[in-house]
Amino acid sequence: MKKTVNKKKISKQGMSDATFNTFLVVLVTIILLIELYPMIFVVSSSFSSGNAVSSGRVLLWPVEFSVKGYEMVFKNQMIWGGYANTFVYVVGGTITNLFFTVCGAYPLSRRGYCIKGFIVKFLTISMFFGGGLIATYIWVNDLGLVNTRTWMIISGAVSISHIILMRTFFQTGVPEELLESAKMDGISDIGYLFKIVLPLSKAVISVITLYCIVGKWNEFFGPMLYLRDREKYPLILITNEILVGAKFNTAEFTDQNLIEQMAAIVDTMKYALIMVSTVPMLILYPFVQKFFEKGVMVGSIKG
Amino acid sequence: MKENRKTRFKRFTKAFKREWQLHLMVLFPVVYLIIFDYIPMYGMQIAFRDFRPKTKIWGSKWVGLKWFKDFTSSPDFGLIFMNTIILSLYSLATFPIPIIFALLLNAMKGERYKKVVQTISYMPHFISTTVMVGMFLMLASPISGIYGNIFRMFGGVGYPLDFRATAAAFRHIYIWTGEWQGLGWSAIIYLASLSSVSSELHEAAQIDGASRFKRIWYVDIPSIMPTIAMKLVLACTGIIGVGFEKAFLLQSSLNLSVSEVISTYIYKKGMASFRNYSYGAAVGMFQTVINMFLMILVNTAVSKATDGEISMY
Numbered sequence: 001m002k003k004t005v006n007k008k009k010i011s012k013q014g015m016s017d018a019t020f021n022t023f024l025v026v027l028v029t030i031i032l033l034i035e036l037y038p039m040i041f042v043v044s045s046s047f048s049s050g051n052a053v054s055s056g057r058v059l060l061w062p063v064e065f066s067v068k069g070y071e072m073v074f075k076n077q078m079i080w081g082g083y084a085n086t087f088v089y090v091v092g093g094t095i096t097n098l099f100f101t102v103c104g105a106y107p108l109s110r111r112g113y114c115i116k117g118f119i120v121k122f123l124t125i126s127m128f129f130g131g132g133l134i135a136t137y138i139w140v141n142d143l144g145l146v147n148t149r150t151w152m153i154i155s156g157a158v159s160i161s162h163i164i165l166m167r168t169f170f171q172t173g174v175p176e177e178l179l180e181s182a183k184m185d186g187i188s189d190i191g192y193l194f195k196i197v198l199p200l201s202k203a204v205i206s207v208i209t210l211y212c213i214v215g216k217w218n219e220f221f222g223p224m225l226y227l228r229d230r231e232k233y234p235l236i237l238i239t240n241e242i243l244v245g246a247k248f249n250t251a252e253f254t255d256q257n258l259i260e261q262m263a264a265i266v267d268t269m270k271y272a273l274i275m276v277s278t279v280p281m282l283i284l285y286p287f288v289q290k291f292f293e294k295g296v297m298v299g300s301i302k303g
Numbered sequence: 304m305k306e307n308r309k310t311r312f313k314r315f316t317k318a319f320k321r322e323w324q325l326h327l328m329v330l331f332p333v334v335y336l337i338i339f340d341y342i343p344m345y346g347m348q349i350a351f352r353d354f355r356p357k358t359k360i361w362g363s364k365w366v367g368l369k370w371f372k373d374f375t376s377s378p379d380f381g382l383i384f385m386n387t388i389i390l391s392l393y394s395l396a397t398f399p400i401p402i403i404f405a406l407l408l409n410a411m412k413g414e415r416y417k418k419v420v421q422t423i424s425y426m427p428h429f430i431s432t433t434v435m436v437g438m439f440l441m442l443a444s445p446i447s448g449i450y451g452n453i454f455r456m457f458g459g460v461g462y463p464l465d466f467r468a469t470a471a472a473f474r475h476i477y478i479w480t481g482e483w484q485g486l487g488w489s490a491i492i493y494l495a496s497l498s499s500v501s502s503e504l505h506e507a508a509q510i511d512g513a514s515r516f517k518r519i520w521y522v523d524i525p526s527i528m529p530t531i532a533m534k535l536v537l538a539c540t541g542i543i544g545v546g547f548e549k550a551f552l553l554q555s556s557l558n559l560s561v562s563e564v565i566s567t568y569i570y571k572k573g574m575a576s577f578r579n580y581s582y583g584a585a586v587g588m589f590q591t592v593i594n595m596f597l598m599i600l601v602n603t604a605v606s607k608a609t610d611g612e613i614s615m616y
Contacts, residue, residue: 131343
C-alpha cells in the first residue's frame with residue numbers, strides 16, 4: 001500500500017523533477033566544460049607544432065602533430081636537474097613529515113596519556129605563533145641551512161594539521177578494546193603502534209602522503225627564498241623561470257613584451273613543460289582515491 | 304586534601320615512567336618545533352630593533368614602535384592595506400560557489416557522469432600556482448592563446464586587447480583563476496558531507512511531496528551547515544594573509560597599484576633588494592596580530608551563534 005502511495009506522489013512531482021534534473025545536467029556540464037577546456041587546450045598545444053601554436057591556430061585538437069615541444073623539454077638539462085631535485089625533496093619531505101606526524105599523533109591519540117594536555121597546548125601555540133618569515137630566515141641562516149637541500153627536505157616536517165588529522169583518525173578508527181586486549185598480551189606502546197594501529201590506518205596515511213607529495217612538489221616560496229644555487233632548484237623554480245620569466249631575486253620584473261617575444265619561439269615547449277611538471281601529480285591521485293574520501297571525511301567533520 | 308595531592312602525584316609519576324615510549328616519540332615533533340618555531344619567535348623582537356647582521360639581535364639598537372609607525376604612516380600603507388582587504392573580500396564573496404556546485408552535482412542523477420565531472424573538476428587543484436599563472440598568461444595571449452584564437456574565430460581583425468598585465472584585470476584574474484582551480488577540490492568536502500545525509504530524510508521529504516529543488520533547500524543545505532560554518536570561519540581568518548605567490552607572479556609594473564599586497568610588500572621590503580629585516584619583521588607582525596584578532600573575533604561570533612557547537616578550539 002505504502003509503495004503505491006509513494007509512486008503516485010512522486011510521479012506527480014515527476015515532471016518538474018525531470019525538468020529540474022535537465023537543468024542541473026546543463027549547468028553542471030557548462031561548469032565541466034569550463035574546467036576541462038583549458039586543460040585540453042594545454043594538452044593539444046603541447047602536441048602541436050611550434051608554428052601552429054605561436055600563430056594561434058590551435059583551438060581544440062592538436063594542429064600539425066609534433067612532439068617538438070617535448071623534445072625541447074627533455075633536452076634541457078636544467079629541467080632534468082629540477083626534476084631530480086624535486087624528486088629528492090618530495091620523497092625526503094614526505095617520509096620526514098610522515099615520521100613526525102606519527103610521532104606526534106600516536107601519543108596524543110592514547111587516552112589518558114599523562115602529558116597530553118601540555119603537548120596539545122604546546123602544539124596549538126606553535127600553530128598560531130612562529131618567528132614569521134624574517135626571523136625564521138635569519139635563524140635558519142644562522143644554522144647554516146640556507147641554500148641547502150637538507151632544509152628543503154626538513155622544512156615543514158611538523159605539520160599540526162596533519163597531526164590533528166591522524167590523531168583524530170587513530171581515536172575514531174582504532175577501537176579502544178584492541179588496546180586493552182593487546183596490553184593483556186604484554187605488548188609495548190610502540191609495539192601496539194606498529195602491529196595494530198598503523199596497519200589499520202592505511203586510509204589516513206594515504207591521505208597525508210598525498211598532501212605531502214603534492215605540497216612538496218608544488219612548493220615555491222620556500223625554495224625561492226632559501227635557495228641560491230641553480231643546481232638545487234626544484235622543478236617548479238625552473239618552470240617558473242621559463243613560464244613566467246619573473247626574476248625573483250630583484251625587485252624588477254621583465255615586462256610582458258619581452259616574454260611575448262621569447263614565447264613566439266618556445267610556446268609549444270612551454271605547454272609541454274606544463275604537462276611534464278603537472279601530470280605526475282594528476283596520475284598520483286587515482287591511486288590514492290580509494291582511501292581519500294574516508295580520510296577527508298574524518299578530517300573535515302571532526303578536525 | 305594532602306593525601307589526594309600525594310596520591311595523584313604518585314599516580315602521575317608512575318604513568319609518566321610507564322609511558323616512556325610515548326614520551327620518546329612525542330619528543331621528535333616537540334624538539335623540532337622548539338628549534339624551528341619557538342626559537343625564531345624570540346627573533347621576532349627585531350621588529351622592535353634596528354637589526355643589522357653584524358650586531359646580531361642583542362647588539363641591535365632598540366627602536367620600539369618605529370617601524371610600525373613608519374609602516375602605518377607611509378604613503379603606501381593605505382593602498383597596500385586596501386588591496387589586501389579588497390582581494391580577500393572578493394575571494395570571500397566566491398565562497399558559496401563550491402557549495403552550490405556540490406549541491407547541484409549531488410542532486411543530479413547519473414552516477415557515472417557525476418563521477419566523471421567530479422574527477423575532472425578537482426584536477427586543476429594539482430596544478431601549482433606557478434603553472435597556473437604561466438598557463439593563464441599563455442591562454443590569455445592575444446596572439447597564440449585561446450583568447451586570441453577565439454577572437455579571430457569570431458571574425459576579429461588584428462589582435463584583441465592584451466589585458467594580462469593591466470591593473471583593471473588583475474583582481475579578476477587573481478580570483479577567477481583561483482576559483483577555476485579550487486572549485487572541484489573545495490566541493491569534495493561538501494560532497495562527502497552530502498553523501499552522508501541520511502536517505503530517510505530525503506524519503507520523508509519525498510513522501511511529503513517535496514520537489515528535488517525543495518529537498519536541496521530544506522534537507523541538503525541544513526545538513527551541511529556545520530561544514531559550511533567551519534569552512535567559513537577558516538576563510539574569514541585568512542583575510543589579511545592574502546596569498547603571496549599568485550599576487551607576486553601576476554604583478555607587473557602596470558598593475559602594482561592593485562597587486563601590491565601586504566605579503567608581497569613584506570617580501571620586497573624585508574627580503575628582496577631593500578632588505579630591511581626589521582621593517583619586514585614589523586610588517587609581518589602587524590599582519591599576524593590582525594590575523595589573530597580576526598580569527599578570535601570570527602570564531603567567537605560563530606561560536607556564540609551556534610551555541611558553542613562550531614568552534615576552532
